[in-house]
Amino acid sequence: xxxxxxxxxxxxxxxxxxxxxxxxxxxxxxxxxxxxxxxxxxxxxxxxxxxxxxxxxxxxxxxxxxxxxxxxxxxxxxxxxxxxxxxxxxxxxxxxxx
Numbered sequence: 702x703x704x705x706x707x708x709x710x711x712x713x714x715x716x717x718x719x720x721x722x723x724x725x726x727x728x729x730x731x732x733x734x735x736x737x738x739x740x741x742x743x744x745x746x747x748x749x750x751x752x753x754x755x756x757x758x759x760x761x762x763x764x765x766x767x768x769x770x771x772x773x774x775x776x777x778x779x780x781x782x783x784x785x786x787x788x789x790x791x792x793x794x795x796x797x798x799x
Contacts, residue, residue: 702726702742702786729784763792774799 703722710716752762777797784791
C-alpha cells in the first residue's frame with residue numbers, strides 16, 4: 702500500500718501528488734505512467750459477495766451490488782486488472798457508462 706506524501710494545486714485545476722509506494726506495487730504498473738488512477742481502500746463502503754455455480758462450485762462470480770449497477774452498459778467489453786498485495790488481492794474492473 703502507498704501513501705500520498707504531499708500535494709500541490711496547479712493553476713489549471715489539476716493536482717500534483719508525490720506518492721510513496723512499495724516496490725512490488727510499482728512493478729505491477731509495468732512501466733506505464735499514463736492513465737493511472739488513485740484510490741483508497743478506506744472509501745469502500747459497499748459490501749458484496751462472491752457467488753459460486755457449477756460442479757464443485759468451480760465457477761466464481763464477483764457480484765456487482767444493486768446500488769452500483771445504475772448507468773452500466775453490460776453489453777460492452779470489460780477490462781480487468783489484478784493487483785497482488787502482501788495481504789490481499791484487488792480486482793479493478795473498467796467498463797463504459799451508458
